[in-house]
Amino acid sequence: MAKKEEKTLEIKIRLWTNEIAQKKGTIEPKHCWDAGSIGIKANKLHGIAYRKSIPFNSLMEIPQAIEKILIKSGVKVHRGRFAKQYMVPDREYGNR
DSSP states (O other): OOOGGGSSSEEEEEETTTTOSSSSSOOOOOOOOEEEEEOOHHHHHHHHBOOOOOESSSGGHHHHHHHHHHHHTOOOOOOOOOOGGGGGHHHHOOOO
């Protein structure tokens, strides 16, 4: 039987915190840049191997970075119950 953590896919978002604090070698608690990287955790059960993380330079780039890491990992995303309320199924208009 698969463990709970093996049944899910985990995406990690890291936000950079370097060079924010005034004093070198210290941190400024609860402060970060609007840039970082996104990675996906390896998962043998799902056939996902380690991938180099994808950088982003703005919080607005996070959705695009998530999309890129999922594509590079071969993950197929299915529409959930909320998206189905406003999205047309592919079979109605063909694959474009």
